[in-house]
Amino acid sequence: MPQSTDARSAHAQAPRTPPPMPVASGGARGLRLASVTSLLALIALSLAWELWLAPLRPGGSWLVLKALLLLLPLRGVLRGNLYTLQWSSMFILLFLAEGVVRGMTDTGVSASLAWIETALSVVFFFSTIFYLRPFKRAAKACAAAAR
Template sequence: MSSTLHTQSTRNKAYWATVASLLALIALCVAWELFIAPIRPGGSWLVLKVLPLLLIVPGIFKQRVRTYQATSLLVWLYFAEGATRASSDPALASQLMAGLEVFLTIALFASVSVFARTYKVPKTKVA
């Protein structure tokens, strides 16, 4: 029973960490591409990169394990973009936003991985 409580507590913490990091990543991407350091003055169409993140929000809120598993793969696209732009964008503001994107993607990956792992069925010993 203690193991069940521990698993539920871990799952709950991972859920809230996932929600927080996902919403922060969405907000960062929108603010970055429209206001803080857009590629073109006045904003750019690159803000549309948040659409895949918006599509997974309902599944994350409903705690669907497959959505968490898919998110663990999707998040690496944002990590790659952040790592690339952190090292190649000339503007300091854009480099900082890219670094924050990298941090948020790592946090999101970790939290969705922990959440999905709590559903893994433990192996039983065969006597």
């Protein structure tokens, strides 16, 4: 049975309520805490590594400036900004790559610090990705409901 134009227009104008955003559970809070903690630890490691523990040159090296790069996402990560968490999860892969390369090519303390950098980068990456997963699912469901 065909609908009248009034029924179709009333249906088309009915407001759609988006699906609710996920509520932060204990697991989500733990993942966010792991993201924040690993980022802060990575900043501290970068500073200590290049200034005191095993700098490329005695007295420190300009490579300490990589810690400044880690400060870029810090404010957003501390606040739980979803956009910042998304791009920082890709950004951290630069530090993962550096850790792997230096872990395989450096020797002594520097190689150990590189593997710690690698581990912290992996922790940040996966905790951030798993923290963002419910939000991405909710956004997809909202987009599907809007169609």
